Amino acid sequence: MTPVYIALNAGSSSLKFQIFEESGDTEPRLIFKGLFEGLGNSPHFVARDSGGTILDEMSWGPEQFGHEEALVHLVSWLRKHQDGRQLKAIGHRVVHGGAAHSGPVLADEAVLAELETFVPLAPLHQPYNLEPIRISLRRLPGIPQVACFDTAFHRSQPEIAQMFALPREMRERGVQRYGFHGLSYEYIASVLGDYDPRLASGRVIVAHLGNGASLCALRSGASIATTMGFSALDGLPMGTRCGALDPAVVFYMLREMKLSPEEAERILYTKSGLLGVSGLSNDMRTLRSKAVVDADARRAIELFVYRITREIGSLIAALGGIDGLVFTAGIGENDAATRVEVMARLPWTGLALDERANLSGGPRISTGSGPTAWIIPTNEELMIVRQMRSVLSAAQTRLAS
Numbered sequence: 286m287t288p289v290y291i292a293l294n295a296g297s298s299s300l301k302f303q304i305f306e307e308s309g310d311t312e313p314r315l316i317f318k319g320l321f322e323g324l325g326n327s328p329h330f331v332a333r334d335s336g337g338t339i340l341d342e343m344s345w346g347p348e349q350f351g352h353e354e355a356l357v358h359l360v361s362w363l364r365k366h367q368d369g370r371q372l373k374a375i376g377h378r379v380v381h382g383g384a385a386h387s388g389p390v391l392a393d394e395a396v397l398a399e400l401e402t403f404v405p406l407a408p409l410h411q412p413y414n415l416e417p418i419r420i421s422l423r424r425l426p427g428i429p430q431v432a433c434f435d436t437a438f439h440r441s442q443p444e445i446a447q448m449f450a451l452p453r454e455m456r457e458r459g460v461q462r463y464g465f466h467g468l469s470y471e472y473i474a475s476v477l478g479d480y481d482p483r484l485a486s487g488r489v490i491v492a493h494l495g496n497g498a499s500l501c502a503l504r505s506g507a508s509i510a511t512t513m514g515f516s517a518l519d520g521l522p523m524g525t526r527c528g529a530l531d532p533a534v535v536f537y538m539l540r541e542m543k544l545s546p547e548e549a550e551r552i553l554y555t556k557s558g559l560l561g562v563s564g565l566s567n568d569m570r571t572l573r574s575k576a577v578v579d580a581d582a583r584r585a586i587e588l589f590v591y592r593i594t595r596e597i598g599s600l601i602a603a604l605g606g607i608d609g610l611v612f613t614a615g616i617g618e619n620d621a622a623t624r625v626e627v628m629a630r631l632p633w634t635g636l637a638l639d640e641r642a643n644l645s646g647g648p649r650i651s652t653g654s655g656p657t658a659w660i661i662p663t664n665e666e667l668m669i670v671r672q673m674r675s676v677l678s679a680a681q682t683r684l685a686s
């Protein structure tokens with residue numbers, strides 16, 4: 286039987302999945318991918334093959350159909366498409382691993398209880414990430430569940446880079462910089478050497494520019510600083526999140542605007558960023574198509590680019606220089622204009638854009654003998670599967686010894 290792995294990414298009303306099989310090569314191979322949307326309301330399921338062709342689609346009425354029903358449906362769907370394959374393990378993207386987890390863990394009830402203590406640190410994501418682990422432990426006993434954290438990769442940072450200048454008691458309560466998008470950065474770090482060996486051992490800034498956006502400074506492939514901090518709200522402006530903000534703005538919202546903490550939180554997470562500034566859309570494609578005629582769309586993009594380049598400057602200072610800049614995720618990989626505008630603000634770094642290569646998708650998009658710039662597609666789900674395999678093989682080694 287060929288072992289297969291499910292990589293899950295659960296949100297409040299969605300469950301995204303990718304299914305990989307052992308291929309005999311060093312890397313497992315993607316065989317199916319898809320998602321459930323509208324969970325708890327009017328759920329819709331779509332499954333595709335690795336090339337994106339739809340294999341199956343289903344909708345349900347507004348009856349109660351949540352994450353549990355979705356997971357059960359997915360496992361039985363997989364059984365129908367099994368063809369000599371056997372489910373070996375499920376890997377879960379979990380936003381928060383706290384200060385202690387610097388890698389993935391095999392999840393059992395005790396680990397789940399520990400991860401629940403991080404819910405106050407990421408109330409909008411952590412509960413939904415943990416739900417499928419809880420369900421799987423109950424409904425699929427015997428199938429290992431592996432928690433893969435967005436924060437873990439950043440635990441290699443120097444202590445100073447993880448600190449806020451706050452009273453010590455707050456650090457002891459866990460108020461510190463955690464950093465996120467770690468699965469994406471770890472994947473990029475793992476493939477840098479395939480593009481240029483000098484990147485793998487050098488000072489590289491990775492720009493993960495998607496709906497969520499952040500930057501990470503890598504030295505010899507390890508994170509030494511990142512733009513997100515205590516939460517995934519910090520750093521760059523994003524699709525709907527504000528990015529770094531003077532904390533006094535929050536006091537103003539509460540005290541003068543008389544908003545509740547929940548209302549203020551909703552504005553900062555869901556009504557700000559590209560959407561808030563443009564008043565139009567959180568989607569870069571829409572903003573680009575309107576930018577010629579719409580000054581607010583233009584301003585939203587300009588602010589996004591301005592903040593990216595300012596933060597790149599800060600990370601260059603943390604690294605003591607730059608050997609490479611990598612663009613990844615939805616905007617980073619696909620929006621040539623954002624790459625042009627970011628690079629146009631960085632001539633002082635020695636980075637020089639190769640316009641033709643930029644338009645044709647790279648991978649190298651710089652000219653000259655200075656630092657190099659690249660487009661490298663990220664693959665967070667493959668990173669989850671790699672982490673699953675390493676946790677399972679470590680557990681096997683422990684059992685054997």
Ligand code: ADP
Pocket residue numbers: 494495496497524567568569570571614615616619620621
């Ligand atoms: P998420 O953080 O949800 O995974 P993605 O990495 O998919 O987000 O990125 C979504 C963003 O990428 C959106 O702003 C979208 O407009 C942008 N994007 C995707 N494809 C393109 C494209 N071809 N050109 C410009 N922007 C794109």
